Amino acid sequence: MADDKKFAGFICTGCGIGERLDAGQLETTAKRDGKMAICHQHEMLCSKEGVQLIRDTIDNDGATHVMIAACSRRAKVEAFSFPDVAMSRANLREGVIWARPDTDEARETTQDMADDYIRMACAEVKYMNKPKMSGEQALNKTILVVGGGVTGMTAALETAAAGFAVHLVEKTGALGGWAAKWHKRIPGRAAADGVANGTNVDLPMPMENDIADMVAAVEANELITVHLNSTVTKTSGAPGRFSADITTESGATATENFGAIVQASGWKEFDPSAIPSLGSSNADVVSNVELEALAKAAGDGPIKRPSDGKEVKSVVFVQNAGQASTAEGHLPYHSGIGDLIAIKQAMYFKAQNGKDCDTTILFDNLRTPGAAGEDFYRSGQQQMVIFSKGQVGDVTSSGNGATVNFRDLILDEDVALQADLVVLDLGMVPNSGPDPYAANESQEGMSDEEKTADNSARETAVTIDSILNLDYRQGTDLPQLKWGFTDSHFICFPYETRRTGIYAAGPVRRPMDIKQAQDDATGAAMKAIQAAINAGQGSAAHPRVGDLSYPSFRKEGCTQCKRCTVECPFGAINEDEKRYPQFNESRCRRCGTCMGACPVRVISFENYSIDTVGQQIKAVDMPDEFSEKPRILVMACENDAYPALDQAAMSGQEISPWARIVPVRCLGSVSLSWVTDAMNSGYDGIVMMGCQRGEDYQCHFVRGSTMAAERMAKVGDTLSTLNLEPERVVVHEVAITDIERAPRLIKEMEEVVEKVGMSPFKF
């Protein structure tokens, strides 16, 4: 095999590289140290001619492995795209010349840096292989949508509109979900352009409920198969080859295959019964959901109060009832759209019970998100709905109707407001299945006995029904962030969940109204289609879109420790009958966390492995202890830290001449062996840079950065056995915007090395 490999190096002398560096010496380094059989220099490698030179070398000279020494691997990706060979890039532009001052004193160390980056790129490519298909990929253009409310129906319609078939599974006997029950809808538009402030202007009003049209459209669509009274009782496989059992109430099961899944399981109403002060046991104190039924029952006539059927002449809306509070029995978050609902419902009274029906909305923070937004608030005001900023103490009753006791926060006084009807703004609770990691996380820090006790307590506790019944080793449902909402990288890839190819949409992700849910569903549908197609090509989903490599492991070496299975943030690894890990290529996001976790280092990717990085670390020329040239290894996450360093160089920040920066897919992929090898081969310090971890994580692979931090916490012990100072190894959280901070962190390590001295391990 090794004989089939042919190595070719290309050194660009454009963008000032040729002026700042001795290209002749770089070529010698590539040939002599890097063992490049062929080496070319070009004055502008990314130009048509330069690219052609590489192409010709591949086609005519049979190069199979290509090392390109030019700009950062993040630049010119379209020009330097040679999918038919293995390729590495030495970052001479952002990584060297732009990061170093153009002075005589700096010349030598700058050239040293460049030579090292050439050696590293050569070493890397030597251990890389061209990624090839695993043979596991499958193309299935049918999408499963779970949930037949607005979100699910929108996802189904959008998917069908793109020409993909859909199976829509709905638990109840009818499509439409909650929205079908609403009397009217929150308007989906703002005031027209140019509508000025005024007291009698054209502002958005509640919309007619058009959900029935949507149901009809779904039913009429030939690409959509609807399963009513049905649930998903088993889901197995991976994107491109999911298999789902769809079971009806009567127990009949149909098994269907899918490319990807959209989970639109919606929400349920918060149960206020644990908060007696809200007075919800009184018939004339209703929830905002119940009010919709009262309004609908009234047709266009006056709304009547439940206790005695009297026409309502005064109504008080208690906003944010039992929400955004850490008190026992309360909802810890705010559902966001309750004020829009209250404005809409107050207008029902103005329209149906007459203009002189007193309607008061008691708010603490009025929020009107969405398309109509502020204009809808103004619309309510224009209809003489009274808005009072008040903190509700309790809702009491004597006889019919109810009294709301509140503190008026503007007039600073206590008020008791009597009304025929009180409407509580109750929150939205996501309909999620059990959180696969709930036990893991709440059990952090418990002893084994405590864990066992906790587990058995969980078993006897009320069980939440699973939505997807995944047969994944890591649990039956989508992992959650908190409060039952599905986890996703909220900033960069909001639709991605921690189960590849399964997209959550609608109020199961966060509370939202119909309009927002429709937008959300459309996004999720597009992502599902993309995931199905990616799976057919064997390429990754976000953030390594298009990556064809996938993890494989050397079975003979595996000790069945299960670290990979447990640490994979995406539940990609199952277990086979012999209890070996079983990788599911299309569930995998290519983060490498499994690789970093494996204590016996048997997991690798074709183009990213213990060797591709380990050999880079070893390839660096190590000056002796007395040279006054320390070496600092920087392992920087390719998602945030590495681009931040590139940016730093672009904006003229200096990066320490002693730094040798290796991009890693995720800090989670960093193997402890790289750290020990680096220390053993004489590096004076190691700086690891990954994304923010924890609850408001920024890690593009969700848990990778956390896993790395846990692993590296133990590195101190290793250092002390080597008799090295623990401060030589640090882990930092770096954001893509840390353009000034990232180089400074390396500089800090330079200072540490100055203080504790050079490593004694330089041979």
Next chain:
Amino acid sequence: MSDMNTAMIEKYRNSFLSEVEANVEEGEWVKMCMQCGVCAGSCPLGDAWEHTPQKIFMMIRAGKRDEVLQSDSMWMCTSCYNCIVRCPRELPITHIMHGLAHYAKRLGIVPQGQPTAKFAQLFWNNLMKKGRVNELKLGISLYFMNGFGEGVKTSLKMKDIGIGMVKTKRMNPMEMLGGHAVKDLSGFQKVIKKAQELEDARLAKHGG
């Protein structure tokens, strides 16, 4: 309390906001206030009064009729227009303040001895005589607004300024004797009478 006041209370029993909407100049804007407090923070004098414009509007919505109409606050507005310029909802706040003052005056429930109200009455009386303001007389009646002794004292204090104004022809001492009128005084008086009738009819309609 006037009959009109009683009639208005009768009519708008539970909605002072509707009463303001129907009877106060620009009163229909009060419901559009979003209680942001920008006016309160912008008013150069707000700190010195009992209620800022923001509070006045909230009190109207909370049905605090007496407290609003008998308050001193809207009389204190100096028409600087800071609030109007800044209000994000573009309420004509200054006009509403004056509208409220005017309405309270019509209902006869202005706080006793309110100086702005007193001055306004002097101004009105002065204006009605000749159809134009006699500045000399208005100034002097202002000095004596709070009694004879204080009037003499203020007059002496302002003596030099007065003489200066006469010298530079800014003031004509002859105006003290009757003073000149607008060209068509009876026409002016007819206009005012008609306006007053219309206004009375409007209020009577809402009050009745």
